[in-house]
Amino acid sequence: MAKLFLFDVDKTLVDSCGAGSRAMTAAFVQLFGIDQGFAGIDFTGRTDTAIFRDAVAVHSLDGDFATLLARFQETYYSILPSTLAEVQAHVLPGVPEVLAGLEAAPGAFLGLATGNFRESTRLKLGRFGLYDLFLAGGYADDSEDRAELVAVAIERLAEASGGHEPREVCIIGDTPLDIAAAQANRARSVAVATGFFTVDELTAAGAGLVFPDFSSWQAVLDALLG
Numbered sequence: 001m002a003k004l005f006l007f008d009v010d011k012t013l014v015d016s017c018g019a020g021s022r023a024m025t026a027a028f029v030q031l032f033g034i035d036q037g038f039a040g041i042d043f044t045g046r047t048d049t050a051i052f053r054d055a056v057a058v059h060s061l062d063g064d065f066a067t068l069l070a071r072f073q074e075t076y077y078s079i080l081p082s083t084l085a086e087v088q089a090h091v092l093p094g095v096p097e098v099l100a101g102l103e104a105a106p107g108a109f110l111g112l113a114t115g116n117f118r119e120s121t122r123l124k125l126g127r128f129g130l131y132d133l134f135l136a137g138g139y140a141d142d143s144e145d146r147a148e149l150v151a152v153a154i155e156r157l158a159e160a161s162g163g164h165e166p167r168e169v170c171i172i173g174d175t176p177l178d179i180a181a182a183q184a185n186r187a188r189s190v191a192v193a194t195g196f197f198t199v200d201e202l203t204a205a206g207a208g209l210v211f212p213d214f215s216s217w218q219a220v221l222d223a224l225l226g
C-alpha cells in the first residue's frame with residue numbers, strides 16, 4: 001500500500017524564529033506605509049493568504065485583492081531571504097532523520113501541506129536542503145482554507161507518486177488546524193508539540209498520534225510506517 005506523508009512547514013519541520021512574519025510586516029510597510037500591519041492578527045496554523053486578507057480588511061486597503069496579493073507576494077519574497085539570514089532559523093530535532101527514513105521506505109512518498117506560499121516554502125526549506133525532498137505540495141497559493149489546500153496537496157502527491165491504490169494518507173503538523181484539515185480529508189493525523197501547542201492540547205484536538213518532538217526519530221518512523 002502506498003503511504004503518503006504530508007508535512008506542515010513552520011514549527012513542524014523548521015523554526016524560522018519569526019522571520020516569515022517579520023518579512024510580511026516589512027513588506028506591508030514598504031508597500032502600504034503601514035507599521036505593524038499584522039498586529040492582532042492570528043498567524044498560527046493559518047494560510048498566508050487568509051492572514052493577508054485579514055490585514056487588508058483591518059486597514060481598509062482599496063483595490064482588487066488578487067492584485068494587492070500579487071504585489072505583496074513579490075515584495076515579501078524579496079525581503080524574506082534577508083530576514084531568514086538574520087535569525088537563528090533551524091531544522092527541528094529529528095526531522096532530517098525522519099525524512100530520510102521515510103524517503104528510504106518502500107511505498108512511502110513525501111509531500112508538503114503548508115499555509116506558506118510556495119515560494120516562501122522554497123526559501124524557508126531550501127536553505128537547509130530540504131525543499132527538494134518533497135515530490136509535491138499544497139500551499140497558500142492554492143487555497144485560503146487549510147482543508148482545501150491539504151486536499152490539493154494529497155491529489156498532487158498521489159499523482160506524483162504514480163497513483164497507487166489503495167493508499168494511506170498522513171498529515172503531520174503542529175496545530176489544531178493541521179489536525180482539523182486532516183480530519184476534513186479523512187486522513188490520519190499526526191501532531192508534534194514543537195510549536196505553540198502542548199501534547200495534551202494536540203491530543204484533545206483529536207490527533208491520532210502526538211509526539212513531544214521528533215528527537216526519538218526511530219520510534220517516530222516505526223509509528224509512521226507501522
Ligand SMILES: [Mg+2]
Nearest residue numbers: 008010011174
Ligand atoms: Mg505549523
